[in-house]
Amino acid sequence: MDTVADIGEFGIIKRLSAYAGAHPDVLEGIGDDCAVVRMSGRVVLVSTDMFVEGTHFRRATAEPRAIGWKAAAAALSDIAAMGGSPTCCLVSLGCGRDTDAAFLESLYRGMSELLAECGVALVGGDTTGTDGALALDVVVLGEPAGQRYVTRKGARPGDVLAVTGWPGTSAAGLCALERGHAAPELVRAHRYPRPRIVEGQWFCAHDAVRAMIDLSDGLVSDANHLAEASGTGVDIDPEQVPLAPALRAYATGPERSAAGESVEAAARAFALTGGEDYELAVAVAAGQAVGLIGAFKERFGVPLSTVGQFTDAWFGARVAGQSPERGGFDHFR
């Protein structure tokens, strides 16, 4: 017997994908951030994300409003990662009979706050009992905001890998929460991330952007997804990965330095492998990268940082030319 732990998350996805048939109205099937289908001639983006207690959150460290907010953020980010405009949302909820109704209301309040901010209507869902653990599945539908949508495929050797904002802050925030360290800015980044919807649409309007993904698993892992989907390789330069001031401050704080870790190394590890930031990583045509980076910063007041380059010298993601030991989160390993 092969268990899913033997095969790993991406192995099992590959096996189960065999049951997805081809269809002329399926423009993008399994393997991208959203599915893209044609309905009555119109293009619809749709994504589904499951959140399970014990895996995605623990009630001890996650306040209920944040559980709802984050679940919505992750789902909306899938639409953002293709440059889409989210339209509506459905939520399936499974919970035990002894669940506090006020806890669920806080969770839905957090979800609806972010949905309202993004102009997305909650239109339906399902409720079911479980043996105890809370499970949520969030479905978001959207449409392309402009003339095209951007997938993970399309990066070419020589393209620049660039990332928005400050990867690693969410993972550092979780670390601070679990260890009882005071790091309010990082904790906020962990609990209340904002999907980069407008930024994704902006990338979509620039032809220099050839491929896009959101950082849910972590920069190295998600860059690997981009490279694999594009049939190419990518080399990440760890020195170029931007370190948020709050992340750098946390890494130099007494708790961390007492552990004898190199400050730079600790902050960089968060930025390279920490997930759930919902920043966007893009492949940009090399000749247009400088102009795009300047225009992005001017438009959004947020950095877009060059962190690597696509290459035909190998397949998948490497860090400074080396295969990473651990490429992000695998649900089954």
Next chain:
Amino acid sequence: MDTVADIGEFGIIKRLSAYAGAHPDVLEGIGDDCAVVRMSGRVVLVSTDMFVEGTHFRRATAEPRAIGWKAAAAALSDIAAMGGSPTCCLVSLGCGRDTDAAFLESLYRGMSELLAECGVALVGGDTTGTDGALALDVVVLGEPAGQRYVTRKGARPGDVLAVTGWPGTSAAGLCALERGHAAPELVRAHRYPRPRIVEGQWFCAHDAVRAMIDLSDGLVSDANHLAEASGTGVDIDPEQVPLAPALRAYATGPERSAAGESVEAAARAFALTGGEDYELAVAVAAGQAVGLIGAFKERFGVPLSTVGQFTDAWFGARVAGQSPERGGFDHFR
């Protein structure tokens, strides 16, 4: 503290529905079988259904192919219940690390068999680890097959309540499985139900059909949903509820009669309260009911049976004028 068990499934849905905002493109929000939204001017139906081990199935009695088939059937049936044409499907899967990959493949095989039969493409999903229990969330998108879609609202006092096929066979099949009785036809009805997609579209094309729902909770409970959504009452005549030959045979079998139960009463209890049949219940304008029932039988070779009448004498469903003691399945009670 109010737990969800204190409030009940329908109470908690009401509370959480407060977080769904109104939106001009939301044609039908929470409270019907599907959400109906307008995207780029086109009407899209979307439904999400969660299935959790221990609540919806147990590995001891459910073969994996049937778990997948049934999850797909329930989700497709939501589209059928509005007269829609299903287009594509996404599946979120949560399972423990020790789950057998072959078990998951059988589950996906069952799901894909029914999807293929219905011309529906599996286009995406999500995978996540859990502490052990298997959880599935199945999302189906569809479109109205004709000029309109039919909701739960719209039944009027005097309308006839009619039901397709043979309600109660699925619940009787589960009972047979759990007690080790031989009842292959009922077990098949429990494991491999067929959503009435073409029948739903046919109802939609007949203006005499004013409201529709699929039987997932059970005839009495789902008739109650129809009546409540329509702001009316309905009286179910238990003598008119059709009893499948296999259900009647099972109820007269040695195992049941040994228990001293009335054969008719036992069979009728399954037909009135047993869920997961995915038959359709419709409200039909009284003057056109006889013609519609004849035309349905001629078209599909399946009975459409008058089982009650809508009334303004009370609110919700009654059985022979009496409030039912137990109106179907509540996930939290």
